[in-house]
Amino acid sequence: MDGTPQEITTLVGREVYSNNGVYVGEVEDVRLDLDQEVVTGLALAELNRELFEGRIQRGKGVLIPYRWVRAVGDVILINDVIERLKKPEDETEVAV
Template identity: 80%
Template sequence: MDGTPEELTTLVGREVYSNNGVFVGEVDDIRLDLDRQSVTGLALGRLNDELFRNRIEPGKGVLIPYRWVRAVGDVILINDVIERLKQPDEEEESSLVA
């Protein structure tokens, strides 16, 4: 991507997945650093309930750093770091059961 406006606008509406294939959300907007003429983040909506339940109010979105993006094509792939959001709750629940 060379940063032309036409290419940037094509990112809006694309689905975002972790590189493990887990749906994360859909691109609603793009965050830019105008001084450096670069993309710094992606604003996501239509979020995966499993990943964001009890963390993000329904109807709200998240902003992910663009450095997490691994590939841009028909969909956008990001690092699996987003999946680690689930772990604290899972660990809490398993310690409560044990």
């Protein structure tokens, strides 16, 4: 992120991938802190079924913290922490 202001609406509809290239979902909405005028989270829909299977009801989305975002361009790249969800044997808590 280069610090250049962007219209928030430009985030909606962008695909989200982990740093490792795993598709996570598509931005449906953004969560804002109006006092600080910053984006605090991304609401994702069209989720990667394999990644979220058994954890999120079909038709539901997830909210990821914006601090996980590493780059915004044609797509949005986030930390690969999201991939920990794929391993049910790994009981590490991931707030989504």
